[in-house]
Amino acid sequence: MTAFKLLDLSKVPVPDIIQSPDFETTYRQLKDILVGLEPAYAEVLALESEPLAKALQVFAYREILLEAKINDATRANMLASATGKDLDAIGARYNVERLELQAEDLLASPPVIQVLEEDTGYRRRIQMAFDGLNTAGSEDAYVFHALSASGEVLDADASSPSPCNMVVTILGREGNGIPNENLLSSVRRHFGLSDDGSTVLDKASKVRPLGDKVSVVAAEVHEYEVEAVLTILPGPSGDVITQAAEVAVQAYVADRHKLGYDVTLSGLYAALHQAGVHSVELISPVADLKMNAVQAAYCRGIKISVGGVDE
Known part of the structure; x- marks a missing residue:
């Protein structure tokens, strides 16, 4: 594999704040605290049927639920494990929006539902957000902007065969991955080029460094x-x-x-x-x-x- 390197999020260690809640351990700790405050309760707590023992079991269960909620909240704030709207919130911090793969049209027959970018692809683009801020035209910056040009782009590569000449290769999401001309044109416009890529548009591109000649081509499948x-x-x-x-x-x-x-x-x-x-x-x-x-x-x-x- 020759693709550029990204941190493998699956290998990121689990934070120390995430614990494995255990009911018996929590229940025993609560009993020890109570007996430490009032030793006379030790005999009563030895019987599981006692109301006081039942009350401590309820407290222990509630503490387990709280610990699980803290664990879930921690995972929801980590790029490696966040999903759905939690991942959208992380993306918003980096100004990276989830792409729309299919627009909703409830008036169509049959109705068309909205399809959004899956978590895996969105997470990858969030990882590359800082590369997108690079104004020097790095490989990763070009890849980030190519992936963000359209939800139909599954993967992209960037290379420079000669100074100031950039070749952006596009792999589509549909079929075998060979992109159609509409997709290639969409990516070209994103880089400030005409649909066929032969000319530069009058308006300067926000993602293509001035002076770079960009070619957008289809992947070989x-x-x-x-x-x-x-x-x-x-x-x-x-x-x-x-x-x-x-x-x-x-x-x-x-x-x-x-x-x-x-x-x-x-x-x-x-x-x-x-x-x-x-x-x-x-x-x-x-x-x-x-x-x-x-x-x-x-x-x-x-x-x-x-x-x-x-x-």
Whole structure:
């Protein structure tokens, strides 16, 4: 993979403020506090049926709920774990708005609902917000602005083959990822260019440094298919196992459908080897699919079958 580096948020340590609430520990601590204040209560609290013991259990439960609420509030304020409107609030701090992928039209037949950018892509753009402030035309700045140009952009790359010449490569969200001309034109306008990219618009671009000549081009997409035969263990249903394997493979290939991301045999084997699988025969692809910074791999089909049961 040759894509630029971003901090892997999944590896960010859990803050110390997030604790694992335990009812028994909290209940015992409350009893110890009360007995410390009034030792005579020790005998009463030894009986779980006593009203005082029940009251302390209620207090302990309420404290557990409060600790859980604090944990949730902490996670909601962390870029690594915030979702939904909590993530929108974090994005607002950096002036990065969630993109609209599909506009709402309730008058259409059938009605069209609004579709917004998913959390994963939005979180990535928030991470890159400070790169967007760079006025020197860095690679990451160009990528940030390309990703922000349209909700139809799934991924982007920027390179400079020669001084003052920038090539921005776009991978679309629809189909195999090859962007149509409408999307390329939208990105070009975002960088202050005409729809075909041949001329610079009169109005100076707010995101393209003056003096840079920008070319917006389509990504190179390599299509492939995944075909595998599973040998399963006795007991589990073959349909259930193949369904689980297909879901895992779909998640893997979707994650690898980005610029510069390789599709590896080891990754496919890991996805295919679900619970109940004895062995995997991977028929296609036959080798790792290596992608450079302007290439993306697209899986056009998945075929998984059961070849037998290991006795």
